[in-house]
Amino acid sequence: MITPLKLKKYDKSGMCQVYDKWPELAKEFFNMNQDSIDFKGIDHMVFVGMGGSGALGDTLFSSLSKTNMHLCVVKGYHLPKTVDSHTLVVASSVSGNTPETLTVLDKANKTNCKIVAFSSGGRMEKYCKKNRIEYRKIPMLNSPRASFPVYLYTMLNILNPVIPLKNHDVIESIRYLEKTRKQISSSNLNDSNPSIDLASWLSGVPAIYYPMGLQAAAIRFKNSLQENAKMHVFAEDIIEACHNGIVSWERPSIVRPILIQGKDDYVKTKKLWKIIKEYFNLNKIDFKEVYSIRGNILSKIVNLVYLLDYATIYRAILSNMDPTPIRSIDFIKERMM
Structure with a gap:
């Protein structure tokens, strides 16, 4: 049995407090005034990320599966050889220090592809600023996995001109989050x-x-x-x-x-x-x-x-x-x- 007292005793960092705010976080970061990107001629996306960031890539992969946008998810050190000038590489590391993602980001920077990176700071922020790569800083809440809606809905916001997802589908997903929260x-x-x-x-x-x-x-x-x-x-x-x-x-x-x-x-x-x-x-x-x-x-x-x-x-x-x-x-x- 879980009681409020037991929850407080073992959830010492307040992970549940963050999860209870997922619907509000999704709405806030999707509607936030952000500089979007509008790279022209993109027909192929490569999402690079491990762990919590990898889950973001998997979610985008499934969400785009019935559209004309091809996306592959890289969880490792190697960039696909199919990357070209029509490719957008999306690199995500919530900590900003994920070695695998930083390795692929560096390889992407040596090609003629387009790049945008997301992190809460760390080595990724420094690398992107040094190399003039499109970069967006997003806060980490509790942990990379707990930050899932913050990163996902920021990406859906910023990548809106590139990815063929309809706004009403995104809004519907947030509305259902609110309903799910009441139960869980x-x-x-x-x-x-x-x-x-x-x-x-x-x-x-x-x-x-x-x-x-x-x-x-x-x-x-x-x-x-x-x-x-x-x-x-x-x-x-x-x-x-x-x-x-x-x-x-x-x-x-x-x-x-x-x-x-x-x-x-x-x-x-x-x-x-x-x-x-x-x-x-x-x-x-x-x-x-x-x-x-x-x-x-x-x-x-x-x-x-x-x-x-x-x-x-x-x-x-x-x-x-x-x-x-x-x-x-x-x-x-x-x-x-």
């Missing part, structure tokens, strides 16, 4: 909170299954479970899993399946979900279902991220842990600088 926020610490319900069920090793359109939300959920709840977890496309991964359920294990489904998944994907549930029920495998809202792709992903992220925070609290510290990541970063 820290002011609703009871059984009617779907994020607490999911957090209470989570144990063992969660196996997240998802359709391709909701990959961004599933990967973000995996990452947040690892960072906030400090759990081992894996995620797999449901269609691919039915060609190999499903076989692993023939043996008992501590793995527990979570099925992330879209309200309007493709008809054959819906049939596959039905078969998977039948298989799990016949074999007495306990599973959990999570459904997206109805709406455009951006709305579905952002609201799933909100609900699922909060579940990982509540899981940490239920486990008597502070969700914010990431000592293992700090260990690696200190040695990579």
Whole structure:
């Protein structure tokens, strides 16, 4: 059980306070008076970012999947060879010090592509100013993962002339965030909170299954479970899993399946979900279902991220842990600088 006292005891940095403000933050930064960019002739985008920034790239990738804009997400050190004068490279590092992103940014600066970078400062800000690269400074709130709406909606604001997303789709996503907040926020610490319900069920090793359109939300959920709840977890496309991964359920294990489904998944994907549930029920495998809202792709992903992220925070609290510290990541970063 989570009480206000227990929440305050373990959420020492106030992560929940930031998450409770996600709808306002999204609205504020999308409507903020910012210098937009309007590079001409862009037909290809490359989003560069790791961790929380990588989740931003995944979200933009899914949101643009049904448009004419091609986008690829780079999580590593190498820039695609397809980059040319019609490419916009978007580099994001909330801390401003991510080695992989800084490496790719430097490589991009040696090509004839267009570049815009986002961070809260750090080495990225200094590099961009020195090399006269388009740069926007955005504050970090609590942590990179908690800053998700601040960065996403600032990017949607600034990149508006380039990306073919309609304003009413963005506004719809914020409106749904407000509705979702009423159900999952820290002011609703009871059984009617779907994020607490999911957090209470989570144990063992969660196996997240998802359709391709909701990959961004599933990967973000995996990452947040690892960072906030400090759990081992894996995620797999449901269609691919039915060609190999499903076989692993023939043996008992501590793995527990979570099925992330879209309200309007493709008809054959819906049939596959039905078969998977039948298989799990016949074999007495306990599973959990999570459904997206109805709406455009951006709305579905952002609201799933909100609900699922909060579940990982509540899981940490239920486990008597502070969700914010990431000592293992700090260990690696200190040695990579």
